[in-house]
Amino acid sequence: MNVQNRQTRSLLGRILFWIATALILVFFLFPIYWILITAFKDRPDITQLPPRFVPWVDFQPTTFNFHEILIEMEVSQFGTATEQSPFLGQLFNSVIISGTATVVAVILGTLAAYAFSRFRIKGEGDLLFFILSTRMLPPVVTVIPLFLMFTELGMRNTFHGITLLYITMGLPFVVWMMKGFFDEVPHEFEEAAMIDGYSRLEAIWRIVIPEVIPPMLATAVFVLITAWNEFVFVQLLNPLGYTTVTPFLYAVVGYGRTEWGRVAATTVVFVSPIVIFTFLVRKYLLRGVTFGAVRR
Amino acid sequence: MTTQSITPETTRPAAKPGLRLRWLSDRLLAGTFLAPTLLLLLFITIFPLIWSLYLSFTSYNVNSDPSWLEAKWVGVDNYVYMLTTPRVWERFIESATFVVPTVTLEFLLGFGIALLFNREFKGRGLITTVILIPMMVAPLVAGLFWRFMFQADIGIVNYLIHDVLGFQPVFWLTDRTSAMISLIIVDTWQWTPFIFLISLAGLTAVPKYLYEAADVDRASTWFKFRHITLPLVWPLLLIGIIFRLMDAYKLFELAWVLTSGGPGTRVLPVHLYKIAFGDFATGRASALGYIMLVVIIALANLLVRAINRSRAAEV
Amino acid sequence: MAEVRIENLVKVFPNGTRAVNDVSLAAPDGEFLVLLGPSGCGKTTTLRCVAGLERQTSGDIYIGERVVNDLPPGERDIAFVFQFYALYPHLSAYDNIAFPLRAVGVAADEIDRRVMRVAETLRIKHVLRKRPRSMSSGEQQRVALGRAVIRRPQVFLMDEPLTNLDAALRSDMRVELKHLQRELGVTTLYVTHDQTEAMTMGERIAVMQLGDLQQVGTPLEVYQYPATLFVASFIGDPPMNLIPVTLEGDALQGASGHLSLALAPDVAGAIRQKQSGPGLVLGVRAEDITLSGGDEGDMRGEVTTREPLGDQALYSVGLDGQFIQITTAPTTRFGVGDAISLSIDRSRMRVFDAATERALV
Numbered sequence: 001m002n003v004q005n006r007q008t009r010s011l012l013g014r015i016l017f018w019i020a021t022a023l024i025l026v027f028f029l030f031p032i033y034w035i036l037i038t039a040f041k042d043r044p045d046i047t048q049l050p051p052r053f054v055p056w057v058d059f060q061p062t063t064f065n066f067h068e069i070l071i072e073m074e075v076s077q078f079g080t081a082t083e084q085s086p087f088l089g090q091l092f093n094s095v096i097i098s099g100t101a102t103v104v105a106v107i108l109g110t111l112a113a114y115a116f117s118r119f120r121i122k123g124e125g126d127l128l129f130f131i132l133s134t135r136m137l138p139p140v141v142t143v144i145p146l147f148l149m150f151t152e153l154g155m156r157n158t159f160h161g162i163t164l165l166y167i168t169m170g171l172p173f174v175v176w177m178m179k180g181f182f183d184e185v186p187h188e189f190e191e192a193a194m195i196d197g198y199s200r201l202e203a204i205w206r207i208v209i210p211e212v213i214p215p216m217l218a219t220a221v222f223v224l225i226t227a228w229n230e231f232v233f234v235q236l237l238n239p240l241g242y243t244t245v246t247p248f249l250y251a252v253v254g255y256g257r258t259e260w261g262r263v264a265a266t267t268v269v270f271v272s273p274i275v276i277f278t279f280l281v282r283k284y285l286l287r288g289v290t291f292g293a294v295r296r
Numbered sequence: 297m298t299t300q301s302i303t304p305e306t307t308r309p310a311a312k313p314g315l316r317l318r319w320l321s322d323r324l325l326a327g328t329f330l331a332p333t334l335l336l337l338l339f340i341t342i343f344p345l346i347w348s349l350y351l352s353f354t355s356y357n358v359n360s361d362p363s364w365l366e367a368k369w370v371g372v373d374n375y376v377y378m379l380t381t382p383r384v385w386e387r388f389i390e391s392a393t394f395v396v397p398t399v400t401l402e403f404l405l406g407f408g409i410a411l412l413f414n415r416e417f418k419g420r421g422l423i424t425t426v427i428l429i430p431m432m433v434a435p436l437v438a439g440l441f442w443r444f445m446f447q448a449d450i451g452i453v454n455y456l457i458h459d460v461l462g463f464q465p466v467f468w469l470t471d472r473t474s475a476m477i478s479l480i481i482v483d484t485w486q487w488t489p490f491i492f493l494i495s496l497a498g499l500t501a502v503p504k505y506l507y508e509a510a511d512v513d514r515a516s517t518w519f520k521f522r523h524i525t526l527p528l529v530w531p532l533l534l535i536g537i538i539f540r541l542m543d544a545y546k547l548f549e550l551a552w553v554l555t556s557g558g559p560g561t562r563v564l565p566v567h568l569y570k571i572a573f574g575d576f577a578t579g580r581a582s583a584l585g586y587i588m589l590v591v592i593i594a595l596a597n598l599l600v601r602a603i604n605r606s607r608a609a610e611v
Numbered sequence: 612m613a614e615v616r617i618e619n620l621v622k623v624f625p626n627g628t629r630a631v632n633d634v635s636l637a638a639p640d641g642e643f644l645v646l647l648g649p650s651g652c653g654k655t656t657t658l659r660c661v662a663g664l665e666r667q668t669s670g671d672i673y674i675g676e677r678v679v680n681d682l683p684p685g686e687r688d689i690a691f692v693f694q695f696y697a698l699y700p701h702l703s704a705y706d707n708i709a710f711p712l713r714a715v716g717v718a719a720d721e722i723d724r725r726v727m728r729v730a731e732t733l734r735i736k737h738v739l740r741k742r743p744r745s746m747s748s749g750e751q752q753r754v755a756l757g758r759a760v761i762r763r764p765q766v767f768l769m770d771e772p773l774t775n776l777d778a779a780l781r782s783d784m785r786v787e788l789k790h791l792q793r794e795l796g797v798t799t800l801y802v803t804h805d806q807t808e809a810m811t812m813g814e815r816i817a818v819m820q821l822g823d824l825q826q827v828g829t830p831l832e833v834y835q836y837p838a839t840l841f842v843a844s845f846i847g848d849p850p851m852n853l854i855p856v857t858l859e860g861d862a863l864q865g866a867s868g869h870l871s872l873a874l875a876p877d878v879a880g881a882i883r884q885k886q887s888g889p890g891l892v893l894g895v896r897a898e899d900i901t902l903s904g905g906d907e908g909d910m911r912g913e914v915t916t917r918e919p920l921g922d923q924a925l926y927s928v929g930l931d932g933q934f935i936q937i938t939t940a941p942t943t944r945f946g947v948g949d950a951i952s953l954s955i956d957r958s959r960m961r962v963f964d965a966a967t968e969r970a971l972v
Contacts, residue, residue, distance in 0.1 A: 028485065034452060111329035112332075171333050279425065289490055
């Protein structure tokens with residue numbers, strides 16, 4: 001538990017520790033590794049038994065699957081016919097929709113968070129709890145009325161509909177996270193600036209915002225990941241237009257005989273940014289995944 | 297310090313051209329800052345919820361009724377139906393069969409790994425970060441990973457069980473019991489890192505001097521764990537468990553992609569989805585949605601109270 | 612440069628706390644006025660009202676001839692030094708000092724000239740490129756002062772600026788700050804809870820407690836002639852000895868007859884005229900009591916402790932359940948347990964009304 005008996009820890013203990021660590025790493029990382037190498041396998045290699053584990057040793061890696069999903073895929077039912085893969089278009093949709101939603105949600109949420117942090121607001125606690133509670137709703141419950149509303153208002157299969165939804169999904173998170181970060185910036189900073197002749201708006205822009213840039217970027221990354229990963233809403237609300245990658249992934253698995261190579265390649269393209277982002281925000285992970293409830 | 301060094305130079309604040317917006321009082325500013333957020337939440341979250349509350353008292357079917365305005369008012373019939381159908385209770389039980397073992401397993405594993413890693417060793421920073429990747433990937437993707445590995449014929453899991461260990465292969469995703477076990481395994485894979493992260497944070501926050509003091513008092517390892525570690529880490533762990541309980545109860549995507557809500561894994565959200573978008577029984581689905589909401593709110597309240605109690609006990 | 616005048620200032624916070632209770636106070640042009648009191652006495656709130664960081668509930672604040680009640684802080688022509696300096700962490704020392712000038716759009720070369728001059732005065736030229744995080748607390752303090760003085764405001768407002776320095780640095784900075792203020796001649800309101808700072812720096816001291824202004828006076832006045840029991844007990848180390856007495860005839864009598872202090876008839880008359888009830892409190896400083904071995908003094912008691920302090924000796928004498936503290940020359944040699952008598956300097960004592968807690972003579 002504590003490090004005090006570090007020096008006295010026996011050789012046996014050390015071996016057991018590393019065995020346990022290896023098992024843990026295998027359990028949590030093997031699925032990721034497996035998908036990664038499957039993406040580079042040719043069709044026959046994927047279904048080989050015993051499985052092929054090591055590229056160049058067990059099997060010859062190929063970019064065939066990436067070619068399929070990114071450029072054109074064989075429509076296997078019809079022999080050699082090919083068609084344009086919809087993946088690139090949906091990847092582009094994913095980027096612009098989650099990107100726009102993130103930028104807007106972070107801007108709006110940051111403003112609200114500043115207000116909660118600095119101004120006296122009537123019923124502040126209740127308002128904050130209300131904002132949080134909208135995130136406790138199960139998506140499956142909220143999607144029903146949203147589906148109806150989007151249909152009535154003609155917002156299904158549009159860019160602004162799904163983006164507005166993702167903004168709203170991101171807002172509670174941004175408000176809670178950023179309020180925590182603003183609370184840690186001494187209010188004397190704005191006061192000093194205002195005494196020097198700046199308006200509050202200028203003080204916020206020139207003093208407070210620069211102070212919270214790193215956590216703000218981390219917050220943005222979390223919002224981006226949430227929008228990027230979202231499946232239920234986009235599947236139901238945007239099946240025909242402005243569809244993102246997640247429904248594509250689901251569709252690749254869904255019909256007939258699954259082309260696991262394509263699934264794997266799509267997944268690799270889809271997950272790589274997430275892995276990078278996880279490293280970028282590792283300092284804020286705990287705070288992020290607990291909605292700012294745990295500050296450290 | 298010399299007197300001549302500071303000559304009288306007075307710079308009075310003067311109105312500078314440009315965006316000063318002095319007329320924006322703090323009050324107005326607060327309103328301006330809050331309005332977009334609150335309006336969006338009202339429009340995208342609250343308004344549809346109220347609408348669906350209304351619909352839960354009608355027999356509306358989005359597929360066969362021309363407009364929701366003409367839907368027939370049926371009072372509390374939908375609620376009565378939902379609460380008296382044995383199928384729904386089976387779904388509740390199925391949800392519980394998923395939630396309780398999963399969160400327990402995640403807690404034991406996550407806390408255990410945190411205890412194991414709460415020491416200095418080579419590569420600690422890297423290892424503790426890469427372990428967190430599963431919880432950042434979409435549940436949909438986690439489901440895909442494992443669906444591939446759980447394939448009965450070509451899946452690596454069965455290869456391990458059958459070809460390496462010599463047991464009978466398991467039909468992971470199609471058999472009732474093993475489908476639920478698969479679901480539990482995948483959720484554990486994805487969310488144990490979350491409990492691990494929280495536990496590790498709690499453990500590293502326990503001041504070293506407490507252990508040193510206990511060592512001076514010749515306390516046993518178990519005693520130190522029971523009377524120092526656990527009480528200090530518990531409040532944080534409780535927060536983690538609450539997050540997990542609520543999320544596991546809401547779990548939809550994983551079950552959907554893993555087994556398409558097949559036998560054994562038709563948890564509540566999946567059931568609700570099928571009523572709403574399979575049968576298009578919008579009224580009934582709205583009613584079940586509200587029943588789910590009431591349960592989650594009650595659950596959240598109980599848990600928050602538990603947190604507050606343990607915090608109060610701490611002081 | 613300007614006079615600062617506060618008239619009937621009241622500040623009630625939304626939660627009902629009455630932080631400042633009808634305070635009127637004026638600092639003439641160029642004065643160094645210290646607001647002194649324990650935490651929660653309303654001194655900082657008063658200062659923040661003057662700065663415009665809080666809006667007072669009622670009362671008026673004048674800077675020069677202007678009523679500044681409704682002016683935002685930026686238009687009051689003041690500088691504020693915060694307890695934790697409030698240096699902008701993402702800006703270098705140079706940019707921190709230049710900040711107020713940039714706010715009003717001073718030309719870059721002019722800014723540069725003035726920043727360099729201020730940096731020279733405050734001896735911080737070598738840290739101008741550093742960020743606050745990599746400066747010592749003393750350097751941070753100087754940069755914060757630099758930011759305050761660069762604009763030559765009408766008024767300096769300082770909120771415990773020296774609290775975060777270690778003891779040695781603090782006494783250096785006291786001298787420097789005082790010197791700087793005198794040189795600039797800028798009216799200064801300085802908030803502190805540290806009476807040493809107040810006594811050494813203030814031209815006058817305003818003592819506050821629980822939102823009330825207790826006394827305004829020069830350091831010597833508040834030390835020797837405290838206006839209230841609170842001031843008497845708050846100022847000075849050791850604090851003023853406060854002994855419950857009653858006036859009988861022309862003499863003050865202690866509770867058990869060990870204390871009997873004959874007064875001049877006019878003094879006794881003045882007390883009799885002003886007192887609101889029988890209860891009185893005699894206040895006398897430790898150095899205004901002399902010890903002797905005989906029994907001809909005003910009080911008799913027994914030495915409880917004796918602490919040699921080097922330049923003087925501090926005695927504690929038990930009297931009716933309380934301890935009277937006396938400082939004497941280090942050469943006096945009474946031992947613990949010795950019966951002694953104490954004589955009080957009639958010209959340097961105070962008599963308070965126990966009910967109103969105000970000084971009578």
